[in-house]
Amino acid sequence: MKLIDLNRHGGIGANSIFVQIGDFNILVDAGLHPKMVGKEALPDFEPIEDLDLDLIILTHCHLDHLGGLPIVASLHPDAPIITSLPNLTLAPRMLRNSINVMKRQRQELNILDYPLFLHRDVAAVSKRLVGQRFERGEVYLKGKDRIEVTLHPAGHVAGAAAVEFIHKHRRIVFSGDVLFEAQRTLPGAHLPKGKIDTLILETTRGRTARKPEVNRASEVDRLIDTVAAILERGGSCLIPVFALGRMQELFKILYEARNFGRLPRCPVFAAGLGIDLCNHFEKIRRSTRLVDFDLGMLEKMRVQQPDPKMRPGRDLPRKGIYLVSSGMMVEHTPSYHIAASLLPHPDNGICFVGYCDPETPGGEILAEPEAENYFFDALDYLAPRQASVDQFDLSGHADREELAAYAVQSEARAVVLTHGDADAREWFLEELQANMPDSTVINPEPLCQYQI
Ligand SMILES: [Zn+2]
Ligand SMILES: [Zn+2]
Structure with a gap:
């Protein structure tokens, strides 16, 4: 060969x-x-x-x-x-x-x-x-x-x-x-x-290296607790996700957590390719049974489009969970813009759920947890870093x-x-x-x- x-x-x-x-x-x-x-x-x-x-x-x-x-x-x-x-x-x-x-x-x-x-x-x-x-x-x-x-x-x-x-x-x-x-x-x-x-x-x-005390289930638990804490203190939570796969999994995690009373009911915002892929996942479930995803979840959670009127530094007009791509918060994507609104306000939080390349904005924010500011290059905006930032290993x-x-x-x-x-x-x-x-x-x- x-x-x-x-x-x-x-x-x-x-x-x-x-x-x-x-x-x-x-x-x-x-x-x-x-x-x-x-x-x-x-x-x-x-x-x-x-x-x-x-x-x-x-x-x-x-x-x-x-x-x-x-x-x-x-x-x-x-x-x-x-x-x-x-x-x-x-x-x-x-x-x-x-x-x-x-x-x-x-x-x-x-x-x-x-x-x-x-x-x-x-x-x-x-x-x-x-x-x-x-x-x-x-x-x-x-x-x-x-x-x-x-x-x-x-x-x-x-x-x-x-x-x-x-x-x-x-x-x-x-x-x-x-x-x-x-x-x-x-x-x-x-x-x-x-x-x-x-x-x-x-x-x-x-x-x-594998950490023996950490597994997918324990990371999902820690994520739900963190999102609940952000919502309880009156903040918004941004979860940057990849459109294919991770967004659909997060919908299911949030939906189940709400049903088990582990998350308060709050508006859920999502946009873009990932939402369209949810429709495709529903089709794939019906025709092949190879994924477990039910589009009805989105209706039950009343998933909405984020308000397009966003300005860097001005807090998001509506509180809730923002499930948007890109997963690494790359410039010019919805997660980048939402982060620029949310980062300067201490009630808010960002939850990364996957790997971020060190050269992406997500990777840069994670690399310097002690930094007082983050510069949103593509928006020419220096944001005071007040929101909480956490990372969860859902690789x-x-x-x-x-x-x-x-x-x-x-x-x-x-x-x-x-x-x-x-x-x-x-x-x-x-x-x-x-x-x-x-x-x-x-x-x-x-x-x-x-x-x-
Ligand atoms: Zn792959
Ligand atoms: Zn690959």
Whole structure:
């Protein structure tokens, strides 16, 4: 088997891995780098320019896996794009939103490469998506060669799949992004067990040791108590969330907490793509039963749009819970604007529920808990820091210890590390080399070809 990691900048980056298994040329994912802009954000597709892809696999619909798909799909017009059933609904919606964001950035930031693709390209991709049920192998033929492809539920986010290839009795498994623990809207991962020949493993949390006293349930409890305390002192609570997955889970957490009397009844405000995705989750529940999300919750909580009349420094006109994206409070997003209104007032609070990159406003606010001010660059506003700021670990990624244990039980002959910063991969490299002395552990250089 040959493997090339097309994620040119390394790290989590723009996920895309090319593998040649027997006669089959296969691409797994084609993402956009979350921190790069323009064409630099794409994987480098040059190494596969002159060959024909036989299959493209999409593991899930976060943009670091999906955002470059229309580009590579148009370069390889004959390859079917295989993905899980929920992604048939989610992928076109996420791509259309990405076009709108790119068009806005072209105007605001003068990025002339944007948009990288158009709505007609998304329509073309949508037609080529082939939905496959979980845990049901499909056989593909090429000349005399054959390969079996099976998708396994990976937790993480609705539709997320791990991919298993069986070729001449060899099993090759891509973990994709994985969460073993169940979320409120989604069961945990169910990865293929037993002996694997080659395992391509995500390493997102390689830097973070598990704290035995902290788990998802205890973090949810602490979050509910914190939100209740903010509301009881008469403040508003901002919960910045990712639109896909985390917003829907938070709706469910808030709804259940209200029903159990753990949160006072108060207005809940939400906006944007995440609300639209709630409609898609409802559809996915009805058609596949693969998510547990009922749109009726939003009606019962009377979820409303936030008041658009917001001014930095002036407290929010209506008190309540604000569940808005982006999760890292990136500039020009609703969570950034709401934070600029809410931060200078001591009754209010911000609850981060996931990872924030250190270079984003969310990451900056979390990095300096003692700072007296925060400068909202994009609004040219220096805010006195009065509201409470807390962080809760509701990560969508498995603990490093669980992933390492999975790799060890697989007895893989080779493990390829992916989807992690340099120090995260370094931990996995040492851990797996120590516990799998007979295996080869590869931390691939971008764009280099490996014979495995
Ligand atoms: Zn993901
Ligand atoms: Zn990812």
